[in-house]
Amino acid sequence: MSWKGSERLLDTIKHYSSFPATGVSLRQMVQFGERPSTGTLFRASQFLSEELPIRLAHRVQELGDLPDGLNDMPSIKKVRDWYSQSFEDITSLSKPNLDSEIKERLLRPMKQNARESKILSQTTHNPSVKEGQYRSQQTNGNGNNGAGKSPSRRYYASIDEEGEWPPELNDYNKRFAKTLEGIKRRHDGVVTTVAQGINEYKRKRQRMQIDTNIQSFLDRFYMSRIGIRMLIGQHIALTDQKSSMEPNYVGIICTKTNVRELAQEAIENARFVCEDHYGMFDAPKVQLVCKPDLHFMYVPGHLSHMLFETLKNSLRAVVETHGPEKEEFPVTKIVIAEGKEDITIKISDEGGGIPRSAIPLAWTYMYTTVDSTPDLDPDFNKSDFKAPMAGFGYGLPISRLYARYFGGDLKLISMEGYGTDVYLHLNRLSSSSEPLQ
Numbered sequence: 001m002s003w004k005g006s007e008r009l010l011d012t013i014k015h016y017s018s019f020p021a022t023g024v025s026l027r028q029m030v031q032f033g034e035r036p037s038t039g040t041l042f043r044a045s046q047f048l049s050e051e052l053p054i055r056l057a058h059r060v061q062e063l064g065d066l067p068d069g070l071n072d073m074p075s076i077k078k079v080r081d082w083y084s085q086s087f088e089d090i091t092s093l094s095k096p097n098l099d100s101e102i103k104e105r106l107l108r109p110m111k112q113n114a115r116e117s118k119i120l121s122q123t124t125h126n127p128s129v130k131e132g133q134y135r136s137q138q139t140n141g142n143g144n145n146g147a148g149k150s151p152s153r154r155y156y157a158s159i160d161e162e163g164e165w166p167p168e169l170n171d172y173n174k175r176f177a178k179t180l181e182g183i184k185r186r187h188d189g190v191v192t193t194v195a196q197g198i199n200e201y202k203r204k205r206q207r208m209q210i211d212t213n214i215q216s217f218l219d220r221f222y223m224s225r226i227g228i229r230m231l232i233g234q235h236i237a238l239t240d241q242k243s244s245m246e247p248n249y250v251g252i253i254c255t256k257t258n259v260r261e262l263a264q265e266a267i268e269n270a271r272f273v274c275e276d277h278y279g280m281f282d283a284p285k286v287q288l289v290c291k292p293d294l295h296f297m298y299v300p301g302h303l304s305h306m307l308f309e310t311l312k313n314s315l316r317a318v319v320e321t322h323g324p325e326k327e328e329f330p331v332t333k334i335v336i337a338e339g340k341e342d343i344t345i346k347i348s349d350e351g352g353g354i355p356r357s358a359i360p361l362a363w364t365y366m367y368t369t370v371d372s373t374p375d376l377d378p379d380f381n382k383s384d385f386k387a388p389m390a391g392f393g394y395g396l397p398i399s400r401l402y403a404r405y406f407g408g409d410l411k412l413i414s415m416e417g418y419g420t421d422v423y424l425h426l427n428r429l430s431s432s433s434e435p436l437q
Contacts, residue, residue: 016057023433075197096168128409266307284329290336317351407432
């Protein structure tokens with residue numbers, strides 16, 4: 001039997017959707033999670049128990065308001081129900097009854113000293129993102145739609161850690177983390193299921209491509225999904241790390257991400273997929289130019305995804321331009337440079353390039369140069385959307401969202417008849433806030 005939300009729940013979701021999301025930066029997440037304790041995890045749980053329902057509510061409303069019958073597609077309805085269920089799971093979770101002393105202590109700031117400041121870094125704006133580009137349609141430029149003032153929410157607050165915390169706090173932290181784990185599993189297949197919904201819509205409407213309104217919706221939807229999974233994944237990891245800390249890791253953020261190692265791993269994975277797809281003995285070679293000790297603060301999973309997807313595209317272009325039977329292919333080159341603001345990764349291939357008229361299409365969801373799009377399996381690689389060698393048209397648009405999520409960008413410059421350069425910019429200051437406003 002399928003899940004069905006009550007009228008009361010849908011009204012509550014509509015109310016929550018009137019409030020704006022609160023953006024958080026990578027550096028803020030690290031500053032907050034450096035020493036997870038029962039008290040700090042409880043404060044984080046309080047923030048997320050307010051923030052996540054707002055973000056989930058935005059998605060429920062927007063999925064329900066999609067134009068031209070897209071909101072009636074079975075796969076879109078399924079995803080909307082998932083988001084509604086997750087909203088219900090968080091808002092119905094019972095909170096502990098705390099005495100006034102504990103409540104006051106949770107609000108009491110930590111004692112400061114000169115060596116250890118607990119003031120959070122200020123966030124900066126991503127110059128690649130226009131103001132409001134990924135803002136939910138339910139909120140206007142003032143932050144809400146007039147349904148009331150935005151609640152005051154802070155991701156981080158330093159608290160008085162002197163003394164023991166009551167067992168009720170630890171119990172709630174565990175229950176909250178378990179709830180988030182269930183939500184994360186439920187949403188594993190969201191990207192492929194929404195893509196399936198777009199396919200259903202295109203077949204019903206007999207359309208080859210999607211229009212700009214749906215393209216903008218998908219950008220907002222997937223950017224929001226990256227943010228929700230980042231907050232959930234970070235909180236679950238911090239809860240685990242309370243008992244066992246990993247060196248150089250704060251949650252899922254690595255404070256010393258080795259760029260060269262991740263690039264080398266992406267090269268091996270992309271070449272393997274290329275060899276498997278084309279039945280080749282030896283995929284095109286890739287040359288890597290990067291300092292061995294180049295480290296910065298980032299989420300390794302995000303960077304691996306972007307490198308793999310962009311490199312896979314380059315290798316496919318090289319093979320299809322020169323033919324899989326060719327004995328020796330032109331070498332694809334990766335150059336990684338470190339500047340004051342950005343770490344920039346350039347991937348240069350000799351895969352024939354892209355006509356200027358087709359470059360905007362490269363950022364369009366469900367656009368693919370493959371003759372027949374493979375069937376979408378919602379269970380395929382649930383942790384994230386990594387398609388096989390080609391065929392879904394999601395690699396570049398999703399990778400650009402990952403880059404922009406923490407203040408970077410992904411750009412493409414092509415020389416038709418020769419090859420393409422992809423520039424992946426990563427904000428090395430880690431100060432850029434999520435682009436939700």
